[in-house]
Amino acid sequence: MRGNWLGTVTGLLATGALIALLFVPLGTILVRSFTGGSSVPGLETGPLAVLTDPYYLGRIGFTAWQALLSTLLTVVVGLPSAILLARYRFTGRRALTAAFTVPFVMPTVVAGMGFLALVGPNGALGVDLRNTLAIMLAAHVFYNFAVVARLVGGYLESIGPRLEEAAATLGAGAWRALWRVTLPLALPATLAAATLTFIFCFTSFGVILILAPAGQFATLEVEIYRLTARLLQLDAAATLAVTQLVIVGVLSLVYTRLQARLAVGVDQRGSPRRPSLGGTALLGTNMVLIGVLVLAPLLALTYRAFTDPGGGVGLGNFVAALDAPATIGFTSLGLAVRNSLTFALVSGTVAVLLGLVFAYAVARGGWRFLDQLSLLPLATSPITLAFGYLLSYPLLVTTVWGIPLAHALLAFPFVTRTLLPSLRAQPANLAGAAATLGTGPLRTLLRVELPLLAPSLTVATAFAFAISLGEFGATLLMTRPEYATLTTAIFDRLGRPGAANYGTAMALAVVLMALTAAVMLVLQRRVRTEF
Amino acid sequence: MSLQLRDLTKRYGATTAVDGVDLEVGRGRTLALLGPSGCGKSTLLRLIAGLERPDAGTVTFEGADITQVPAQRRAFGVVFQDYALFPHLDVGRNVAFGLVEQGLTRAAIQARVTALLDTVGLTGLERRRVHQLSGGQQQRVALARALAPEPAVLLLDEPLSNLDESLRESLAIEIREVLERLDGYAVYVTHDQAEAFGMADEVAVMRAGTIRQLDGKQALLDAPRDAWVARFLGHENVWEGAKAQRVAEWAGVRQAAGDALLLRVDMVRLTDQEPGSRGVEAIVTRVEQRGLLWRLELAVARWATSIHWSGYARELRPDLDTPATPSVGDTFTLSVPRTAWRTLAADDDAGAETAAQDAELHA
Numbered sequence: 097m098r099g100n101w102l103g104t105v106t107g108l109l110a111t112g113a114l115i116a117l118l119f120v121p122l123g124t125i126l127v128r129s130f131t132g133g134s135s136v137p138g139l140e141t142g143p144l145a146v147l148t149d150p151y152y153l154g155r156i157g158f159t160a161w162q163a164l165l166s167t168l169l170t171v172v173v174g175l176p177s178a179i180l181l182a183r184y185r186f187t188g189r190r191a192l193t194a195a196f197t198v199p200f201v202m203p204t205v206v207a208g209m210g211f212l213a214l215v216g217p218n219g220a221l222g223v224d225l226r227n228t229l230a231i232m233l234a235a236h237v238f239y240n241f242a243v244v245a246r247l248v249g250g251y252l253e254s255i256g257p258r259l260e261e262a263a264a265t266l267g268a269g270a271w272r273a274l275w276r277v278t279l280p281l282a283l284p285a286t287l288a289a290a291t292l293t294f295i296f297c298f299t300s301f302g303v304i305l306i307l308a309p310a311g312q313f314a315t316l317e318v319e320i321y322r323l324t325a326r327l328l329q330l331d332a333a334a335t336l337a338v339t340q341l342v343i344v345g346v347l348s349l350v351y352t353r354l355q356a357r358l359a360v361g362v363d364q365r366g367s368p369r370r371p372s373l374g375g376t377a378l379l380g381t382n383m384v385l386i387g388v389l390v391l392a393p394l395l396a397l398t399y400r401a402f403t404d405p406g407g408g409v410g411l412g413n414f415v416a417a418l419d420a421p422a423t424i425g426f427t428s429l430g431l432a433v434r435n436s437l438t439f440a441l442v443s444g445t446v447a448v449l450l451g452l453v454f455a456y457a458v459a460r461g462g463w464r465f466l467d468q469l470s471l472l473p474l475a476t477s478p479i480t481l482a483f484g485y486l487l488s489y490p491l492l493v494t495t496v497w498g499i500p501l502a503h504a505l506l507a508f509p510f511v512t513r514t515l516l517p518s519l520r521a522q523p524a525n526l527a528g529a530a531a532t533l534g535t536g537p538l539r540t541l542l543r544v545e546l547p548l549l550a551p552s553l554t555v556a557t558a559f560a561f562a563i564s565l566g567e568f569g570a571t572l573l574m575t576r577p578e579y580a581t582l583t584t585a586i587f588d589r590l591g592r593p594g595a596a597n598y599g600t601a602m603a604l605a606v607v608l609m610a611l612t613a614a615v616m617l618v619l620q621r622r623v624r625t626e627f
Numbered sequence: 628m629s630l631q632l633r634d635l636t637k638r639y640g641a642t643t644a645v646d647g648v649d650l651e652v653g654r655g656r657t658l659a660l661l662g663p664s665g666c667g668k669s670t671l672l673r674l675i676a677g678l679e680r681p682d683a684g685t686v687t688f689e690g691a692d693i694t695q696v697p698a699q700r701r702a703f704g705v706v707f708q709d710y711a712l713f714p715h716l717d718v719g720r721n722v723a724f725g726l727v728e729q730g731l732t733r734a735a736i737q738a739r740v741t742a743l744l745d746t747v748g749l750t751g752l753e754r755r756r757v758h759q760l761s762g763g764q765q766q767r768v769a770l771a772r773a774l775a776p777e778p779a780v781l782l783l784d785e786p787l788s789n790l791d792e793s794l795r796e797s798l799a800i801e802i803r804e805v806l807e808r809l810d811g812y813a814v815y816v817t818h819d820q821a822e823a824f825g826m827a828d829e830v831a832v833m834r835a836g837t838i839r840q841l842d843g844k845q846a847l848l849d850a851p852r853d854a855w856v857a858r859f860l861g862h863e864n865v866w867e868g869a870k871a872q873r874v875a876e877w878a879g880v881r882q883a884a885g886d887a888l889l890l891r892v893d894m895v896r897l898t899d900q901e902p903g904s905r906g907v908e909a910i911v912t913r914v915e916q917r918g919l920l921w922r923l924e925l926a927v928a929r930w931a932t933s934i935h936w937s938g939y940a941r942e943l944r945p946d947l948d949t950p951a952t953p954s955v956g957d958t959f960t961l962s963v964p965r966t967a968w969r970t971l972a973a974d975d976d977a978g979a980e981t982a983a984q985d986a987e988l989h990a
Binding site: 270 | 676678698699707709715727728729772773775
């Protein structure tokens, strides 16, 4: 809107925030990868040395390879659900769709602990798959099949069943129509979902660290973490971080292109129908399989947490977690929960404010380039971001603001993505009408636009809160004993041998799962995000 | 040999979309299913196609019961209102879709596609992408695609409704030609009375899930079953209740208490002669000019009501070479022959549609 000073101000604020909180850290990493001496004397530095080192090339190759395998498996698992959900109308459809997203919103640490409880040492299924490619792929599928199911399912649903009906009248039965019509139609959405899944699997961190910590399974993200936190080879870390950034950046561009083509949808009609006998069988089988996939790790986790070291069922692990033996220096459950919640509250607020500023600047101020730029933190992996903070704002990290700020930056793109469609959907003349009645942009925002945004704001806040609760990578890199969160506390205990530590780690994971589930209930009311 | 529907019923939850419909289409004939939105005509068509399963009743085709046969084995051709072309296939492959299912050789398919595109006037557009075509062209492709497998039955669901006025006429002509040449059976669904009359041999008027009247076109116009059907077909001068009684009395038409009365205004002459035993005075209260056609509303004091009349200026003053334009306040004598009157059943289903839909009909 012309003359909207608030639009200008928010645009400037947003740009400033982007520069300070994103570009400066990333720039510092970039500079560091080219200049600066190594902290380990005698070691070859410089980006060329790193990128031609067969070890690092192997890491890059492995990261891509496991991401590719994970993506293929995820698509195979997710497509049937997508097609069945879009095609049929049945009781419990809403609940099923919500159940799909449970794994996606679960913290990586919880997912990791769940799989450990299921197929780790002393796992419920009796087989130890720790440090195998299989467990890594399984966890990735667990996490990401919802992306495929919802993206492709939503797309197919918007197209409607009319084209399959036309195919039927031309002699194509259910399977022929699936092969000749449904799958080709779903291709754009499938490619977009696959690209997104690939990005998530490529930057995988928590899952790897917990399920496959052995050296040969290290992805780029894990490698960067090790180089920064353990080996203090910051230059090599910087080079890898930049490499990952470039790869993910390119993939993100590909994704946005693919996603834009989805919007140019086909406008058909017809509505989903009740399934036939065969359809019901397929639906039932799929629901059971997905249910097992989603529930098994979480149930195993819960069971394990409530199993005392002695073997009986009880609260032993939780009680043990409440104590924090000063000698070993573990974080108690109480402190971890307090920190997690505090950080979530603070970062949630900052994320929502930041996200709102961005959304307003794009929708009302006309700062359209901010729309794409607000996605940058998503392309920047958490480890890279934290690494950038360590390099550019070393003092910040020592304060209590370091971690919430990192969380806020990682979360605000989701807030913007949630608020933008709602802001855009508001009638264009609303602000004009308010102006003729004497209110300026700020008052209009407070009295008119924000109240209308309330539902989206709730969803966005819950989203930001959940992301902060479950954040692991950045938190781990920036952690200090007094700032330990649930995620780092769990990882801590995993790192020390002993059944007791294992048990308390499970207990902490269950608490984290419960907290996230509570936030999820708020989210479930209306999730209208565009990735 | 025919396509028969017996007692066909389809329910969606508490609503009955199709309620015990009986219908028969003869070979080589086109039946129009005419009715307002929501009357169930599209559902009925989908039942015939096999895209929906009926809750009761049977569909019989040339002696065989096909009620439980799914759509892909009936293989009745369907032209949808929203074209339903496959966006990932070009025009040629769209048209060829059903032929691929039939297992024809590539050469045979090629030949057939070319021939069909010629028939619908889209020669040479095989490689065009669907989204590059206009609405009228897309519907032509849909028609060609439906005809390609030489289906025994062709079903058309409001094929012209999505098109602009200007495109409708040419495509309507095309469809009419196709239907005339068709050897099999055809059912044409529409809400437009003129379209139904243009395309079909017989018309079934549908309302709230049931067929109200099934007849040839002239028979429908001459003898509509009730006041609702009369109005839906375009008769404007239909009276019910006390008004009907009063007018019937003047006309000397005997009817029962609840009956409705129809005046065939196309049989009424407007003259400037003295009112006599068959004539009554009328004064123009409203004039509307629609191009060359005049629509008048004339108040008839003797009947205590008004009639609607439309026609060309020449019919008002046939003696004049240059027709005079009518204006408010002009008086005429209506010359009404006996045969212009018809007794009908009253509209017995007044709540069948919402008021909005009724308003749409009478517009």
